[in-house]
Each structure stands twice: as structure tokens, then as C-alpha cells.
Amino acid sequence: MCRWADLPKELLEMISKRLDFRVDVLRFRSVCTSWRCSVSPPSFDQEIPPVFLKLPHPICADAVLMQTAICRIEYPRNYPSSSSSLPKSSLVKVGESKHGKLQLFHPLSNQLTKDSFISLNFLDHKFVQLSEACLLKLPSGISVFGINKVAMFPLSASCNNNCELGILAIYHEGKLGYWKNGDKEWTLLDDRNFEYDDIIAYRGQFYVVDRRGTVSWIDPSLKVIQYSPPLYGCGGQKNLVESCGDLYVVDRFLDGERRTWRDYEDAMGGTDNSLRLSKLMRKPGPVAVDFRVYKLDEEWGTWVDIKSLEDRIFILGIDCSFSVSCRDLNGGKGNCIYFLHDSLRFGNGMGGGAIHVFRFDDHSIDNLTENPWFSEIFWPANVGSST
Known part of the structure; x- marks a missing residue:
């Protein structure tokens, strides 16, 4: 052996x-x-230059690509705890600063914590990577407005060679595009559907879902191929989540109408487009009032309405959605969905909006601040401003 x-x-x-x-x-x-x-x-002393990207129209920005990993930190048995029971593990997002130092972020809000990896003993703390995420930011640290979700394409792309770097993005609330470093314009992958909601890497390929709940996969030639029948769910926003090897669609019901790609085109037209875009950024978005979850039966090609997540927790982040078992975490409980209220308003990764928890058993939605026990699944640190 x-x-x-x-x-x-x-x-x-x-x-x-x-x-x-x-x-x-x-x-x-x-x-x-x-x-x-x-x-x-x-080395933590050597400064690493950030990955600068000059994005063309319609997302005109000098951006920095930020790569992070969502991890579960398993604590040692002698870890100090204020509670009667020792913690099992917590969720955290790990990234690098522009100086190459490791940083800890909140998995949902993307806000930088005040903790440092230097104080952790990596022989005692086990890190289990659950997912990866990408986010486009301006050099000032603010996320690029108009980008809803971004992913590196292909999966094996490396930031060590900027010339080969390509990204998939959902921008302007529904357009699906591709851009490779050096391209003079974005490549629109589907000129008939401007209602895409989410991207996920699943089984070594990229999948997307639109507002009707149709899941498609993107082949190496960037062709969008339908993978599932339409869900025709009545919710206003769809998310893709992988859980225990299966692909789920989370249907989010909203209390109002979302902004669309037409809102961006209207704001970008005319001579006062800067003022219009500024108003669009400040416009409050609808908030979630209910959720439903579906899983595709691949053998029969039909959608299965999921009534319970059992011990699983779904985390719907700005730049990444994932699942984890509550049995592996300290605090919280299974059969829940964590998400950001008013996330569509801050859908560009600004980290705004309060964190809420949806409980499947009674379809209630609570603010995380009102239920501190639910917040214990995240790395127990004070949240500071990002850099």
C-alpha cells in the first residue's frame, strides 16, 4: 500500500x-x-504585479482580475472557543493582495477581514477548497459596474501569461460574452438571448442558466448548446449550484422587476450617459421574498422540484455559489440558503446588501444579524474595508 x-x-x-x-x-x-x-x-515579501486588463466597449474599464478560493477551515482540537462546544470549521474566501500577501474575505459580502494567514499554523488548520471565484475590479478596489458574473475560460487558463487570458462574463444583466486579452471588442456568444443569469464550472465544463431556467453548456469553440428544457419557473433570478455532484437551479422570487440590458443601453445613449449610469447604479433593486430549488433528472430530461436540502446549505455569493454540509460547520443548520438582500443592486460585486438566511422548513427569511448563531459558519473575524 x-x-x-x-x-x-x-x-x-x-x-x-x-x-x-x-x-x-x-x-x-x-x-x-x-x-x-x-x-x-x-514568499510573502516579493511584490507580485496584479493582472491588469484593458476591457473594451461595452465594458470600458482598466480592470484587475481577482482570483479567490472558497475554503473550509478545520480547526484543531485545542482551538480557543467562547462557546461550550469546540468549533468544527468555518467558511472563508482566500485571495491575494496587489503585494502578493494572502488575505481573508467574507464568502458572501467579499469584505476583507482583519485576520492574517501569518497567524495560522497550517499544520494545525486544514484547508478544504470548496470552489473558486473570479471578480473584476477597478485599480481603486471597486468592482467593475455592469459585470454580473465572470469566469476564466478555459478552466486551465493561467494568469501567469496575460496574453492567453480569456474570460466569460454575464454583463448588463443578461448578455453572455467572451473576451481575450488584446481583443478590441467583446464577442457576444448568443445574439438572441440577453437574459442569462449565472455561470458555473461543472464537471470540467462551463454551464449557464437564463431567466427561463434553461441550462446550456459552452463548448471549447464557445458555442452555446442547450443542456436542459426550460424550467419556466416564476422567479425573477436564477442561480446554479453544485451539490454532492448534482447540478441545481435556485429560483429566487423578487418583490419587483429587475433592470435589464435595455436599461444599460438607454443609460449609455446620449450625451449625458455618465449621469444616467450613475443613476442606474444608485437605483434600488428588488429583494428576495421566496426561493424554490430544482434538480434536473438527466435520464428523463425533466425538472424535479426539491422540497428539502436536508443537511446541505446553499451559499449564493456575488461571484460564486456553492454548497456545504452543516455537519462540517460550526453553528447554522441545514436546509437553508444564505444570500445577499438587494443583491441585484450590488450585483457588480460591491459587497452591499445585508446577509439573509432563507429556511426551507417554513419559507421564512431572516437577517443574519438577528440570528448570530447562523453567522458562526463563517470565519469568526471582524469585517473591515477591502484593499
């Missing part, structure tokens, strides 16, 4: 060199003492 701790040092070095994200190197070194001794830690 092969013992992972006995792998040759040369092989461990080869594996570590293929890890692009710094937290992956730290997680690699935290497996055991022999792995830690075989691979040097990543």
Missing part, C-alpha cells in the same frame, strides 16, 4: 510547481511534516 508521506522529494517538488495559487501551496505543505519539509513556502 502506498503511503503519501513516503513520496519522493523530487515528485513533491514537481507537484508543487504546478500549483498556481499560493493557498494551494500552503495547503500542500500542511498535509504532513515530510511534505512541509520537501517544499519551500511561498
Whole structure:
């Protein structure tokens, strides 16, 4: 039987060199003492230049691509806790600053916490990566307005070579586009449907869902191929979530109408487009009043209305949605959906809106501040301003 701790040092070095994200190197070194001794830690003193992208019309911006990983931190048994029971683990988003230092973010609000990885012992704290996310930001740190969701395409794209960097994006509340570094304009992937809601990487491919609940996949040639029948759900916003290997559509019911791609075109027309865009940014969006969840029966090609998530928790973030079992976390409970109220208003990743919890058992929605126990699933740190 092969013992992972006995792998040759040369092989461990080869594996570590293929890890692009710094937290992956730290997680690699935290497996055991022999792995830690075989691979040097990543440098935190060397400044790493950010990935600058000059985005063309209709998203005209000098942007920075921010890559993050959503992780579950498993605490050691002797971890100090104010509660009677020791915590199991918490959720956190891990990213890098423009100086190459690791930073912790709240998985939902994207706000930077005040904790530092330097204070963590990676042999004691185990990091389990649950998902990855991308976000386009201005050099000032504010997210690019008009971008709803972005993903690196293809999945193997590396930021080490900006010339090969390509991104998929849902922009202007529904248009699906592709842009490769150096292109003079965006490539619209579907000129007949401007109502796309979400993108997810699933089974090594990218899938998208529109407001009617139709799921499609994007092949390597950037062709959009229908994967499921329309859901025709009555909700106003759809999210894609992978849970236990299955793909789910979360249908969010809103108390009002969403803005559409036409609102952006109207705001960008005329001579006073800056003022119109500013008003569009400040316009309050509708808020969620109910949720329904569906899973596709791939054998029969029909949608199954899910009545309970059981022990699973769905997290609907600005730049990434994912699921986790409540049994692995401290606090909270299963059969719930965490989301941002008024997320459409701040759908460009600004991190605005209060975090709320939807409970499937009675279809109630509560503010997280009114139920502190639900907030314990996140990394227990004070939230500060992002940099």
C-alpha cells in the first residue's frame, strides 16, 4: 500500500510547481511534516504585479482580475472557543493582495477581514477548497459596474501569461460574452438571448442558466448548446449550484422587476450617459421574498422540484455559489440558503446588501444579524474595508 508521506522529494517538488495559487501551496505543505519539509513556502515579501486588463466597449474599464478560493477551515482540537462546544470549521474566501500577501474575505459580502494567514499554523488548520471565484475590479478596489458574473475560460487558463487570458462574463444583466486579452471588442456568444443569469464550472465544463431556467453548456469553440428544457419557473433570478455532484437551479422570487440590458443601453445613449449610469447604479433593486430549488433528472430530461436540502446549505455569493454540509460547520443548520438582500443592486460585486438566511422548513427569511448563531459558519473575524 502506498503511503503519501513516503513520496519522493523530487515528485513533491514537481507537484508543487504546478500549483498556481499560493493557498494551494500552503495547503500542500500542511498535509504532513515530510511534505512541509520537501517544499519551500511561498514568499510573502516579493511584490507580485496584479493582472491588469484593458476591457473594451461595452465594458470600458482598466480592470484587475481577482482570483479567490472558497475554503473550509478545520480547526484543531485545542482551538480557543467562547462557546461550550469546540468549533468544527468555518467558511472563508482566500485571495491575494496587489503585494502578493494572502488575505481573508467574507464568502458572501467579499469584505476583507482583519485576520492574517501569518497567524495560522497550517499544520494545525486544514484547508478544504470548496470552489473558486473570479471578480473584476477597478485599480481603486471597486468592482467593475455592469459585470454580473465572470469566469476564466478555459478552466486551465493561467494568469501567469496575460496574453492567453480569456474570460466569460454575464454583463448588463443578461448578455453572455467572451473576451481575450488584446481583443478590441467583446464577442457576444448568443445574439438572441440577453437574459442569462449565472455561470458555473461543472464537471470540467462551463454551464449557464437564463431567466427561463434553461441550462446550456459552452463548448471549447464557445458555442452555446442547450443542456436542459426550460424550467419556466416564476422567479425573477436564477442561480446554479453544485451539490454532492448534482447540478441545481435556485429560483429566487423578487418583490419587483429587475433592470435589464435595455436599461444599460438607454443609460449609455446620449450625451449625458455618465449621469444616467450613475443613476442606474444608485437605483434600488428588488429583494428576495421566496426561493424554490430544482434538480434536473438527466435520464428523463425533466425538472424535479426539491422540497428539502436536508443537511446541505446553499451559499449564493456575488461571484460564486456553492454548497456545504452543516455537519462540517460550526453553528447554522441545514436546509437553508444564505444570500445577499438587494443583491441585484450590488450585483457588480460591491459587497452591499445585508446577509439573509432563507429556511426551507417554513419559507421564512431572516437577517443574519438577528440570528448570530447562523453567522458562526463563517470565519469568526471582524469585517473591515477591502484593499
